[in-house]
Amino acid sequence: MMAFLGSMQDWLIAPFAEFEFMRRALVGILALSLGAGPIGVFLMLRRMSLTGDAMAHAILPGAAIGYLVSGLSLGAMTVGGLAAGFLVAILAGVVTRTTRLAEDASLAGFYLISLALGVLIVSLKGSNIDLLHVLFGTVLALDDNTLLLLAAIATATLALLALIYRPLVLECVDPGFLRSVSRAGGPVHILFLGLVVLNLVGGFHALGTLLAVGMMMLPAIAAQFWSRDLTATLGIATLIAALGGVAGLLLSYHLGAPSGPAIILTIGVVYGASMAFGTSGGFIWRLLPQKHLGA
Amino acid sequence: MSIAATDARSQPALAFRNLTLGYDRHPAVHHLSGAVASGALLAVVGPNGAGKSTLLKSIVGTLVPLEGSIDRSGLRAQDIAYLPQSAEIDRTFPITVYDLVSMGHWRRIGMFGRLSRGPRDPVAEAIDAVGLRGFEARALGTLSGGQMQRVLFARLLLQDARLILLDEPFTAIDAKTTSDLIDLIARWHGEKRTVIAVLHDMGIVREHFPETLLLAREAVAWGPTGETLSSENLLRARRMVEAFSHQADICDKVA
Numbered sequence: 001m002m003a004f005l006g007s008m009q010d011w012l013i014a015p016f017a018e019f020e021f022m023r024r025a026l027v028g029i030l031a032l033s034l035g036a037g038p039i040g041v042f043l044m045l046r047r048m049s050l051t052g053d054a055m056a057h058a059i060l061p062g063a064a065i066g067y068l069v070s071g072l073s074l075g076a077m078t079v080g081g082l083a084a085g086f087l088v089a090i091l092a093g094v095v096t097r098t099t100r101l102a103e104d105a106s107l108a109g110f111y112l113i114s115l116a117l118g119v120l121i122v123s124l125k126g127s128n129i130d131l132l133h134v135l136f137g138t139v140l141a142l143d144d145n146t147l148l149l150l151a152a153i154a155t156a157t158l159a160l161l162a163l164i165y166r167p168l169v170l171e172c173v174d175p176g177f178l179r180s181v182s183r184a185g186g187p188v189h190i191l192f193l194g195l196v197v198l199n200l201v202g203g204f205h206a207l208g209t210l211l212a213v214g215m216m217m218l219p220a221i222a223a224q225f226w227s228r229d230l231t232a233t234l235g236i237a238t239l240i241a242a243l244g245g246v247a248g249l250l251l252s253y254h255l256g257a258p259s260g261p262a263i264i265l266t267i268g269v270v271y272g273a274s275m276a277f278g279t280s281g282g283f284i285w286r287l288l289p290q291k292h293l294g295a
Numbered sequence: 296m297s298i299a300a301t302d303a304r305s306q307p308a309l310a311f312r313n314l315t316l317g318y319d320r321h322p323a324v325h326h327l328s329g330a331v332a333s334g335a336l337l338a339v340v341g342p343n344g345a346g347k348s349t350l351l352k353s354i355v356g357t358l359v360p361l362e363g364s365i366d367r368s369g370l371r372a373q374d375i376a377y378l379p380q381s382a383e384i385d386r387t388f389p390i391t392v393y394d395l396v397s398m399g400h401w402r403r404i405g406m407f408g409r410l411s412r413g414p415r416d417p418v419a420e421a422i423d424a425v426g427l428r429g430f431e432a433r434a435l436g437t438l439s440g441g442q443m444q445r446v447l448f449a450r451l452l453l454q455d456a457r458l459i460l461l462d463e464p465f466t467a468i469d470a471k472t473t474s475d476l477i478d479l480i481a482r483w484h485g486e487k488r489t490v491i492a493v494l495h496d497m498g499i500v501r502e503h504f505p506e507t508l509l510l511a512r513e514a515v516a517w518g519p520t521g522e523t524l525s526s527e528n529l530l531r532a533r534r535m536v537e538a539f540s541h542q543a544d545i546c547d548k549v550a
Contacts, residue, residue, distance in 0.1 A: 045388060067386060165326045166406050170398055173388045173435075175449075180377050181401040228434050 014254045019023070021140050022253065028142045028206050029245035029263065031150040031217055035157035035199045035221070037238030041219030041230075042161075043196065045172050049217055050104055051092075055193075056200045056213040057111035058088035060118030063134060063204060068125050072133065074145050081204055083196035088114065118209070136260045137208035146205050153202040157195050164188045169230065207260045214264040216242055222271040225278025246271045297381065308333040308370065308458060308489040309354065313363035316346065316353050321407040322361065325513045334487040336480070338494050338504035338520065340534055345511045347493040348380055351460045354491070373402045376456035378447055380463050380493075386435050392446055393431040396422055399453025421449040426475055441472040448476055459483055460494040465499065477503055497524060511535035 006150035015022045043052045062084025088110050095106040108266035121132045142150075161168070165186040170177065178185045203212030248263030254260070276284050307330035316324040324346035331337055337417040339347045352358040354365060355377045397410055397418045404410060410418075421434060422431055425445040430438075438446065444464065451459060461480075465473045477499065483490050494500050500507055509515040511532040516523040 045385075056470075056483060132510075150392045163408075165546065169388075169390065170401075173386060173390055174384045174398075176379055176383045178399070179357070180375075181373070181454075182405075183407060233389060 010253070011104065012250065015034055015250060021142075024142045024147060024250070025139045025206075025249055025259065028139060028145055028150050028244060030242055031147070031154045032199075032203055032206055032246050033219070033238055033241030034156040035195075036203060037219050037241040038161055038234045039157060039199050040218075040241075041170070041223065041234050041237045042168065042218035043216065044194065044220040045230075046225070048234040049221075051107055052200070052213045052216055054092070054107035054111035055085055055088060055196060056204075056209055057118075058114040059122060059197070059200055060134070060203055060209040061114050061211075062087075062220045063201075064121035065208070067130070067134065068121055072130065074143070074149065077134075078149065078201055078205075082197060084114070085200060086194070089193045089197060109168060130293045133208075135208045135210050136258070137206050137211065139206040139263070142206065147256060150202050150206065153198050157199060160191060160195060164191055168192060207263065211260050211264050214267065215245065218264065218267045218271050219244065220274040222267070222274040222278075223275040225280055225282050228280050240267065240270050240274075278292045302357060305367075306333045307331060307368060308335070310366040310368065311313060311363070311416075312366065313366060314353070314360055315362040315546075316358060317361050320361065322346075322546065324353075324510070325546075326363070326365075327510075327514050329508075329514065329517050331489060332506075333489055334484070335489050335491075335506055336484045336504055337489075337491045338500040338507045339510055340494055340497070340500055340507060341510040341515070342535060345532070345535065347510055348462050350510065351377065351462050351491065351493060354458075355547065362385065362399060362500050370458055375455040375460065376451050376454040376458070377460045378451060378462060378464060380466075384435070384443075386443070388435060388439075390435055392422065392433050392435065392438070393418060395435060396402070396446060396449045399450035399455075402454065403446065417453060421452040422446075424452060425449040425479065437488070437491060441468050444468055444476065445472065448479055452479070455547065456488070458489045461490070463493050463495065465494070465496065473499070500524070 016026055018043075021273055038053070043049055059081040063077040064072070064080070064081035066078070066080030069080075070076040092107050092110055118134070119131065122134050150274035164184075167182065167188045171185050171188055175180060175185060199216065200209075200212050203215050206212075207215060219237040219240040220233075222240050223233045226236050245263050248266030249259060250257070251257065251266060252259040252262035257270050274282065279285075308452065309331040311327045311329050314324060314327040315322050323344075324502070327350070327512065341347055341498045349358065351466050353360060354367075355375060356372065376398070399421070400408075400410065400418070419431065422428060425448050427442065427445050430442065430446075435446075449463075464476060480490055480492070482502065492504070494504075501524065503519055506518065507520040507530055508517045509523050512535055516525075517526045
């Protein structure tokens with residue numbers, strides 16, 4: 001028993017006790033999951049899973065321009081990423097309203113262009129190492145300022161979500177009704193998109209542009225297999241993001257694997273398990289013979 | 296039967312003045328004039344494409360008239376409740392019947408107001424009134440079409456509006472549910488609310504609606520239901536050309 005506890009200690013606690021960069025990564029991942037979990041659930045419920053993906057890619061050229069101007073600087077890349085994210089969110093809306101393209105088609109166009117442009121801009125100045133840094137993030141090298149940024153984004157996200165919760169839910173369920181009783185629908189949608197961009201930029205610093213959206217969408221999709229209640233889904237998604245993130249971090253430490261992909265893959269495993277065993281629609285329950293009820 | 300007509304002369308809730316509505320300059324409702332009495336129970340009937348839904352949309356204010364105007368005589372936006380033909384509701388969204396119905400309170404509680412559940416809970420009463428007691432905690436996705444329509448009527452009940460607009464509320468709804476919902480409409484009528492309903496079932500219209508507007512792009516007839524739904528009028532409505540013409544000249548009809 002003692003030996004077991006000892007090895008648990010070695011596995012779960014020691015990496016964080018021993019190394020400061022692991023402690024920083026832990027804080028960063030937890031802060032990230034607090035914001036990204038709920039945002040992902042709303043993205044999924046609004047049928048905007050692809051939008052999140054497209055916006056994550058759209059951040060790349062902005063961050064790359066920041067990088068071009070002042071190297072791997074937190075401030076420049078954050079501002080560049082935010083600017084590019086908002087620009088694409090607005091452009092996609094405008095294109096959808098003024099042309100015959102559906103929103104998903106225009107978003108696909110935007111993100112392909114963005115990805116190519118971003119990679120090109122980074123390669124203009126930097127090395128392949130820098131490119132990897134931008135594409136896949138540096139969760140093991142988070143400095144004080146980055147941690148503060150992640151924590152600030154999580155705080156702002158939770159506060160603002162609480163503020164717009166009611167119209168946001170109603171805008172998802174019955175937008176026509178919301179239009180008939182309130183003008184809040186439009187502003188709430190824009191605020192929500194703003195939060196998506198904010199969280200993607202936060203995720204970009206830790207996990208890179210390509211993986212940031214994984215921390216958002218995978219927990220949300222997995223949480224769907226555990227509850228049909230919105231409040232519970234939000235909590236479960238956040239929990240999956242946090243636990244999966246920490247587990248992935250530990251795995252990457254022990255196996256010597258790159259941390260960003262390890263985190264996303266671990267959450268991916270949780271998603272797979274949820275799909276199989278989830279109490280709300282997991283496929284294993286369909287295989288078991290269950291007698292139907294009387295009423 | 297004639298009470299609504301007398302009220303129309305004294306105190307109209309809505310007045311259409313030479314109202315023309317349409318899409319891309321093609322009229323869907325053409326030169327409509329008339330008044331709806333406060334407290335009226337008005338059925339709007341007519342063939343498909345006659346402009347019935349368009350008329351309701353313009354009353355709500357989501358459609359701007361091509362010509363003419365609607366006088367809402369002191370009705371504020373929050374006095375109008377509108378049940379569209381196919382409400383764009385995401386039935387897969389994880390929300391309970393209780394929560395959706397409670398949003399009928401929006402005008403009172405807004406974005407932040409508290410939803411109080413005292414000993415007398417208006418939300419539960421509304422759910423009870425539409426015959427869905429016991430369904431409060433059910434998710435929307437588990438409801439049948441008729442149950443969903445009952446939920447929407449419960450929300451209308453809570454909205455407590457002076458003008459209620461219903462666009463084909465009984466399409467694909469069984470007889471029992473229809474008759475329950477008609478009882479609710481009768482209750483609103485008794486409470487002196489103005490109700491305008493777009494309907495296709497002439498039997499329901501003749502039995503329950505004292506006043507009818509027969510619309511076929513233009514108003515074919517408007518008045519007491521028995522006179523409006525005469526066979527000549529119905530025949531005239533049926534002859535209406537549904538498709539608009541791409542070569543149509545500019546309308547020079549003077550109202």
